[in-house]
Amino acid sequence: MPDGGLETSSVTRDGFEPRIVAFFCNWCTYTAADLAGTSRMKYAPNARVIRVMCSGRVDPQFVLDAFARGADGVLIGGCHPGDCHYQEGNYKTLRRVHLLRRVLREMGIEEERLRLEWISASEGDRLRTAVNQFTEQLRTLGPLSVEAPAEALTETAPVAAEEVAA
Amino acid sequence: MREPEISPDGAVRVGVYICHCGTNIAGTIDVRAVTEYAATLPHVVVARDYKYMCSDPGQTLIQQDIRDHHLTRIIVASCSPLLHEHTFRAATAGGGLNPYHFQMVNIREHASWVHEDRQAATEKAKDLVRAAVFRVYFHEPLERREVPINPDVLVVGGGIAGIHAALTLAGARKHVYLVEREPSIGGHMAKFDKTFPTLDCAACILTPKMTAVRTNPHITLWTYSEVVGVEGYVGNFKVTVKRKPRYVIEDLCVGCAECIEACVYKAARFPDEFNLGLGKRKPIYLPFPQAVPLVAVIDPETCIEFKSGKCKKTCVEVCGERNAIDFTQEEHTETIEVGTIILATGFQVFDAKRIPYYGYGVYPNVYTALEVERLVNASGPTSGEVVLRDGRTPKSVAIVHCVGSRDENTNRYCSRVCCMYSLKLAHLIKEHTDAEVYNFYIDMRTPGKGFEEFYNRVAEEGTQLIRGKVADVYPEPGDGGRLIVQAEDTLLGKVRKIPVDMVVLAVGLEPQADAQDVRRMFNITCSTEGFFLERHPKLAPVNTFTDGIFLAGACQGPKDIPDTVAQAGSAAAEALALIDAGTVELEPNTAYVVEEACSGCKTCVPLCPYSAISFMEATQKAQINEVLCKGCGVCVAACPSGSIRQHLFQDEEIFEEIKGVLAHA
16 A cells, blocks of 8 residues: 655654554543644644544553554543543543553563543643653653564463453 | 455445645645545545535535445544534435445644644644545444433523523423522522613512412422432433422422511521621521522521420411421432433632632621622612621722632633623612722723623713722721722822722632532533533534533523523523434444354443343343443453444454554554
């Protein structure tokens, strides 16, 4: 498939611009991103948002797939604890993120590359800060490299993914 | 399965439309480059850009292309789907396709408006468009679910907003439950003396509407009651209402007030809530003379019978055969079913003690504007005489604007009504006392019908208008008892210290203290400053993000009475539109179980907050009740065998988006 000179977004003066896949829940964080837009807040252009109804829809496989396909970081945005539009989907997300971080560690991926943020619909500024900080953090971490423990990757991943699924 | 293939019959034919949104998008994103790029993506048959895709010609363009190019998938890259997804789905359907063969890409709120680097924003737009192109390959035709709408409506809050909404709905012969927390409806408006700019007496325009609520057969009025639980969804809400005991039986009390007269307390000695503590009441009281319902209330905190059980109960004696007093009443709950809900929970005034240098609560002659409303009111604690706490009539009065508004330290927003009510109070105080009145303002904001004229009138009457933010209020040296109001007059360019007898703080409007709890209960959102958030500030000002729940009045943001009434009417009309349609269509984003793949592990069952998932013992499989499912997708993500799927958010669709946004690596 032609890629039409897309390299530019991943290469800047200092060589590395992290690529972030962001899963935002429809009710809080996606709306906060809309608010940041209507408020014309400026932030780093590194995140690509995928909308889900609830952060609880984020299957651990989505996160692993994003890393496998070259994301340098994954940002999950949900409603604040107690504020979930679906009562408690965000708690499920929190649980999964804790387990996923363990899996990532075993795969040789820095756990900071998976970030969870509670951002309500009114917090456009918080969204801006989250994206900017995460981008900055990933710049420091550098590009994702998953070369190291190839065995661990194949052995642990399927089991762990199931464990995490609950 | 995850690789998009060209289907054998060539059925997937994608049309991509990039919107300029005038210069909103085109100003930052190279729309042409994105369009040209989109044309190179798999299955894309047509890629176009257009100034305003949401306009009629824009929509027609899509529909024409569907016919001419036999398109089967439509992608529009423009604003947020929360704004125009509905519009474009309808356009897609109008062209003869299933509306769910449409996908929207947000390149305005999420790209052109938040990035300055044209190249980076353009690349981001390309990535997002590519993700959509990959995604739509897997889109399936879906049918909206249709559910009936219960025609009954719940209105929460009995201020002018709730009253007006309830009466409008009742006028259309819909049954309304009006729930009010206080013992009487009327809200803040019932406390006002006159209303700007016409100086109509608030009671004269409000109390007939309050009476109309009481007598209307289509309205069930529950005062001294609070909503404590809400379940369900648009068309079918189940609401639990807590009804507090007033210890007087509403149906038996005639409001004669003889019990109050007969109370063992000969004099009223407890602070009267309605008069903000400026007046006194007895343990048994009527909230105010025009209260609706006109039913006495007993305050168990101060009533001797409740405190010691040894009262002579002269109130019961005098009530006699009416037998309306019942000390055994207990709090109870009622459950009602309604199809739509209007929230009209109002505001609270800013707590002036939060700005200590204005001396509220320290110097007795510093009042809030709402307190002065009671003082100038003929039915208020002083029968309309503006007097200080020591009984003197003030000879000079300072009115301080913007207390708790337009202030970095408290609230940054303008409360919209304070300039006008401050001018009104200046007029009324002058009228009642002939005092010299000084209004200290930052900017005079009088936009509204007849407002500027009123401002001119008050200025001509001789009110001193001083442009300057008050920096301090302190006692005059000596024992004159006056207060010095200090401000920098920004028109004269010098500091002024004006001695006055009375200081009136024009307190701003704030969200109710429990707005966050109410928001959670009704599953809606708040804006940054804590007022309930409307679905769209311009196009859906009374809708919320939760279908079937509407907003009216100051719970959505500070506003005056005309705007409140207009919004209440609008909320009622929105509810009526749903009710008259009879049914409502729900998003088909429900989860479902692919039985062959289900291993019967029951992982999903406890995860569902709506108990929509059950385990079928006979088949040893999970089953999802589509009516109960709200489409969060938690179970889908959790299913270890991948046998739970979700319409609109299928695994393939999301994996394609991931692949799409990252494809240029």
